[in-house]
Amino acid sequence: MDLIIKGFKEAAKILLSLDSQVVEITKLTLKISGSATLVALLIGIPLGLFLALYRFPGRRLVASLINTGMGLPPVVVGLFLALLFWRSGPLGFLEIMYTPFAMVAAQVVIALPLVTGFTMAAVGALDPDIILQARALGASKAQALLVVLREARLGTLAAAMAGFGGIISEIGAVLMVGGNIKNQTRVLTTAIVLETRMGRFEAAIALSIILMTLSFTVNYLLTTIQQRGSNNWPRRYLR
Amino acid sequence: MDLIIKGFKEAAKILLSLDSQVVEITKLTLKISGSATLVALLIGIPLGLFLALYRFPGRRLVASLINTGMGLPPVVVGLFLALLFWRSGPLGFLEIMYTPFAMVAAQVVIALPLVTGFTMAAVGALDPDIILQARALGASKAQALLVVLREARLGTLAAAMAGFGGIISEIGAVLMVGGNIKNQTRVLTTAIVLETRMGRFEAAIALSIILMTLSFTVNYLLTTIQQRGSNNWPRRYLR
């Protein structure tokens, strides 16, 4: 208990002093996980839409692969990407191992199934005639798809949150392909692990608080968008 | 590349030999993550239903907290639970640190926000009158809630998959509170990390393959249930 309280005190100190090291790490974390989330959304949402809206042979298999991709262990992702990116690996010539780029790549791989899978689920649960309705009023295909996304926003924004939350808090993959190199690839999670291994639990707690504050802030904003105007429920049918 | 091929060969060997050590680790992994998923579903689904169906002051805040909980870093969960469970911590007297029980607890904490958040999103996206319709035909409240869950199954099963997939592949928390103790708390992810650290990449790859096979199998089964009869989409409105 003592330790926890001490941790919070230390956290407050570190936060208030705005340690430049900590600020750098935080910035890098946001940059990496932010861009990874963005990339995952840019690929995952159209992909999820496509899988939900079109029927083609093998669709169910692809859906299964996407869903099982949600269980892709970050360590495994890290390991496989490392095997690819290492000098000895087939993509070694790119020289991206131990760079933020490699970390973004790993995080995209982790977030993509989440975003795709949940977009698919959310869109698939809509009334299919929503597209018909939009088109009947003159929406173009693109406009109709936007309507679909807007109506599915509870799910897709939850997907974005799960994706962002999953990768900003992830350690296995970034450690493997990033290497936790100070000033280069050290992000909040890897820093937390390092502090913990060094037995500096207060510092670890302080960094955890920063990490959580970050992910809380982003997800709070997204929740606000998500829940906006979603007061459909409830009538009083269950009281 | 070489390494990857060697890895797969080694993996095949280990898998075929049914190494008793590996079997034990696999069983433990399934037991821990399976029961954690179950607990998370048992708490998360009712909670998600409640949050989606009832309006009360502060609901939006709780929803935000749940959603941001999706970004709870496993390392942080691990660290905080460790601080609680260690002998020096407030719950030290329970003596559950470095036991499977502690690992289940940590994984429940990680999976719960996912399950709750996505159940909430999936149910919230349904037509609210679905309950009215079920009750109008004589369903009891419990039966009406079951109908709601069945109609929201695309989302809730995706939530179950994300939850299970997230925790079976998670390392930060189980390492911290489980300790990767041989024959006691060593699970697939911690074993993979250990093998990697020891430079035994083939073994690490072999274990990764087992882990992925496991999570693939479970999620494939769930996808099959999820997609059963969900051929609402599409009519041909977008061709």
Added chain:
Amino acid sequence: MAAPLLKVENLKQIYSGSTILDIDSFELNSGEPTVIFGPNGSGKSTLLRLLALLERPSAGKIFYGESEVGPKNSLFFSREVALLLQRPIFFSSSVRENIIFGLKARKVEKSRIEEGLKEVALLFKLESLLSKRPHELSGGQAQRVNLARAFILKPKLLLLDEPFSALDAAIREELISSLKRAITKTSQTTLFVTHHREEAALLAKRMVVMLDGKIVQDGGVDEVFTKPAGLEVAKLIGIETILHGRIEERLGELAKVIVDGGSFIVDVSGAPGNEVTLFIRPEDVFIAKERVSSSIRNWFEGEIVEVNSLGRLFLLTLNSGFHLKAMVTGLAREELGLDVGAKVWAGVKSSSIHAVKE
């Protein structure tokens, strides 16, 4: 006297601050087919939801038989009722599963479920659609499924919210007559909402008219159709001629009423000078080439200014100082040459003019 099947006292429903429903009292006896009639937004669907015990009222009491409905017995009583929703929602399973949903919820045994299914599938012509999914149905087919899943329950009280919408004319008429037979035979109590006068007249004996959440008239269908309680009700039941006037003199039971452009002998109480509104249904106006001697007291000569086809019935507008609408058959129209510009006589019986003092 036996308690009515259903009784309601001071029932109120308030949504986001505005009172949607406010009913002092309402009773329903077993086996009395009743229709609720009222403009859009008058609270009909809300009332049905409350009677089916699906919502908690903001205030008021509901009795089934002798018992007041409360949290303890509400599931029991809600299963004695089936409500057909105006906007149905289908569960994403087969048509078959949708139809037997209510019986399954009541844990009825399999063989009886199959029996019931067969019966309603026949009645609503759903045999070939049972294995389809609801979104593959046409609008009318879907409504038939909606009907089937309420009827299969054979509840003590059937609440039907616009049950015939989307049905084609042939099926609608067939269904109405078989329903009528079923209602009389099994004395299944039915309370339904419709916006079509013929459906109301064909099926119901009693008519409850709602306006703005309140019951404004409650009586026999004939009574409502002949003596609507006010202007809005009159419009709703299709009275096209509404005239304002003043009693000039009393003629015993009857009175002479002056309107702008003419005068009527009507059956109304009140002293000379009293203001009255006259309601005249187009079906009650008799059109002839010349004034014929009969019990008809009011005769007007006029020119036809508009003719509207309603299929093979025609709605004429006659100008005889004031505008009078009359309904004639295609046959009469041909025989009498009732086209725009034709001069004809119109007769209205005193007893079929509904006069309301203002």
Added chain:
Amino acid sequence: MAAPLLKVENLKQIYSGSTILDIDSFELNSGEPTVIFGPNGSGKSTLLRLLALLERPSAGKIFYGESEVGPKNSLFFSREVALLLQRPIFFSSSVRENIIFGLKARKVEKSRIEEGLKEVALLFKLESLLSKRPHELSGGQAQRVNLARAFILKPKLLLLDEPFSALDAAIREELISSLKRAITKTSQTTLFVTHHREEAALLAKRMVVMLDGKIVQDGGVDEVFTKPAGLEVAKLIGIETILHGRIEERLGELAKVIVDGGSFIVDVSGAPGNEVTLFIRPEDVFIAKERVSSSIRNWFEGEIVEVNSLGRLFLLTLNSGFHLKAMVTGLAREELGLDVGAKVWAGVKSSSIHAVKE
């Protein structure tokens, strides 16, 4: 001659293996209000979806004006059309946003959107509902929003799939007459589906009857109502008396037809011995206490066996060897004492009996 607004050739739609729609050809000219009539599941909604270019047909061509519709111009032409869906879906935003959705999609400027909104809000009595959310509306209010969001687009072609369902009688009638005015004034081409004969007769000039995915009759509304193309159409348009018989002898233009229980003089071609079906609309049967001398050729004496109220019109069933249905007004019923058991005479003009050779 100018190209029709819309032309369709060999249009087919196949869902999961079964042919839902199969139309050889269909044309629609500007400013010609047309109704599609047909039983449930006959493919009406499917046809409208295809005409609105929302689905790809399995086969066939659609022309708008001179141009065949293809992937390149389909967005353009789909924006010249607005389709009101039978089962509307509302977007989870305000009523206001729902109404202006189509204009926004077309990137119409704000001030014109506001104008349009004002106009339809007035027409459909939605002023007080604009800031509500769709799920807070009553059934009829929702349908009015559905109407408003199609009408605000002022498209060249308006496709309406059961536009008046759920509307209360007063609003329905008001709307129909204002629509009628608008259609004639702006020569807005309108193609609509309804299951109510009066709505069809009131609004449309042309009537297209569909059965099983095919167009089986296409002509003036009056023509379809008087000369239905077959048994099913006859039932659909409310012909209650359908008799099978055989031509006994020719009487010049006319022929004497023997049916089970009696005989008719009808206007039909064909040699003696030919089988014919006679369709008699209840509105075309004249009821009198005794046979009156007039141009009516067919007279039967019979007994009233059933009386059904349709409000203030009544449907009588007469037994005079065969069953004959007749429609009378409440007035006539009272005057003539037309109750079950009464003996009366029924007259039917030769010209109003529709005879079809089998």
Added chain:
Amino acid sequence: APAQKAKPANENLILSTTTSTQDSGLLDGLIPIFEEEYGYKVKVVAVGSGEAIQMGKDGNADVLLVHSPADEETFMNEGFAGERLAVMHNDYVLLGPENDPAHVKGMKVAEAFKAALDKGAVFVSRADNSGTHKKELKIWAEVGVTPSGANYLESGQGMGDSLTLASEKGAYILADRGTYLSMKGSLSLVILTEGENILFNPYHVMTLNKAKFDKVNHEGAADFVKFITDPKTQDFISKFGTGEFGQPLFYPDAA
């Protein structure tokens, strides 16, 4: 050798140790023997030296097996420890790429460090307060250099991961011989400097102060000390790894 003992009062024993003992596989060999002979169930928690010692300070472990002499002494001086006994040692080696871009081969290790950094070659430091890291800092202190710069990479990871990083970057790194030997196959690093006194890497076992910690399993800790310093065990250690690597990974010190 002690005879089979009676079942201990508290059979759970938490051994907090550094990753090198676990990663080398030594504990996987020793612990089952100890459990068998003494009847304990051992929880081996392999963490960084810093965390291991901190766990001792908090009483969250029962016995420590670590290799960070300076920290161990502070730990003793602050009164946390019971006894502290030498168990074994191995040594550190300076590794680098085969082509040795900074030409440090043959230099004294401290000189070599300085030369590598000065010539702009990449040097990987674990920078995690581990025993190895502490040793590295001590060597830097010898030449009076505070290492920094873009070519001084602080990996913040364990030995194995840092070795992989160094190998990938073609960098110089200080490593313990045991881990190097066990990972040699997957690394392109060779030994450039070895055998100096300063590279000596001793492992000690420590128990905790009975007076300070009441929940700690002191009896078990004592048994573990007895076991690990037992000649038989020491013999096991001296042979461990000879089969696989041609030389032992650790040299016994307690005999």
